[in-house]
Amino acid sequence: MTRPEGEAAHYRALESLYAAAPINKLFDSTLEIESGGLARIRFTLDERHFHAAGAVHGTSYFKMLDDAAFYAANSLVTDRFLLTTAFTLLFTQPLGVGPVIAEGRWTNGRRRVFNADARLLDAGGEEVARGTGTFMRSRIPLATLPGYRTA
Template sequence: MSQKSAQDHYLALASMYKAAPINAFYLPEMVVSEGEAVIEIEACEKHFHSAGAVHGSVYFKMLDDAAFFAANSLEPEFFVLTTSFTTYLTRPASSGKLKSVGKVVNSNKSQFIAESVVYDEKGREIGRGNGIFMRSKMALADVPGYS
């Protein structure tokens, strides 16, 4: 790591995540470690579709964010970008704490490949996804909240 230790980088990524305006709606909590990110969101009625279960956008957000931050944990200087992401919704959920775990499964000079799984409060898989992420030209130091 250039200016920050690995642990400081992980904490700065979590701070950046919390600062994102979209997260005022979802109220997620995140922990980042080397090649991994864990996100939790308490499912509530504001996350529901018309039939009373959690909307797929919540699944996607949790899956993409966990995979994204797992990837960015391995990139200390630049913000990464999601270039593609595939989502599978495997079970409905309507209450409790949802937890997604993202892990980098491959990386090279130009991209990261990460997978993620989201679980309901009983530990059952409710969705999974995988994505490709690439380094952008934006320095993390220039991203609001990365401190």
Template sequence: MTGEPNSGAEGHWRALERLYSSAPVNSKFASSLEVTGEGAARITFDITEDVFHAAGAAHGTVYFKMLDDAAFYAANTLVTDRFLLTTSFNLHFTKPVRDGTIIAEGRWVSGRRRVFVAESRLIDGEGDEIGRGTGTFMKSRIPLSGLPGYAE
């Protein structure tokens, strides 16, 4: 990696952050991605009533989305040419969340060629883990460079 901010790994990480922001689904959520290093990503998400289930807490789809995205982007830091696809994801809910900001922390675990494994966890505003997941991701045929948002 050179010292230039938009080259090498740093450039790839910033491009992944732009890709996250440009995805139409992410306009529905108050969230942002930060790639924090090779094999590591963090998503900040604000819980509001519009993501509640009938009993007044965040719906499980929110847990899945944040856990999947954090693990996905952690794994995609290691792949500079192709978009990864989620092939499986296991998650565990440990605590309901009703308001505030949650953080999804993703971490690459293994794989460097075609299949990647990454894990993630959700942390609430009190510092408690509220969910955990592990995903398997596979290289697709979709070039990152051709995706809106990835290129500046």
């Protein structure tokens, strides 16, 4: 098997970092980065994610949207971990049990601050929420984080 190089190696390392994060043990989810500035996360939601009225709680929406936007932005940064500094959400429909896709897209910024949008799609492909995030470079080198493996 050939090892990925360059950008592809960075994308695979970010996918590995996502999988290694302790919070992601609580979610049935997978990150996919196919190209710079774009990220897709596939989630499966169940009743554990519900609020008292029987639909998915807003914290799950935030998690999915923030992660997709974050990884879209961090796919363009190979040396540092980004940090979310602001995130705005718009809820348009309630979610229930089943698969959801969060799609993130970098919109602008490349030096210290990055902006990215994300949207949530239900099993039928309909948008149920969207968000916009601002992310900044941290002092944390990606290479020092457990899970970030380029080889």
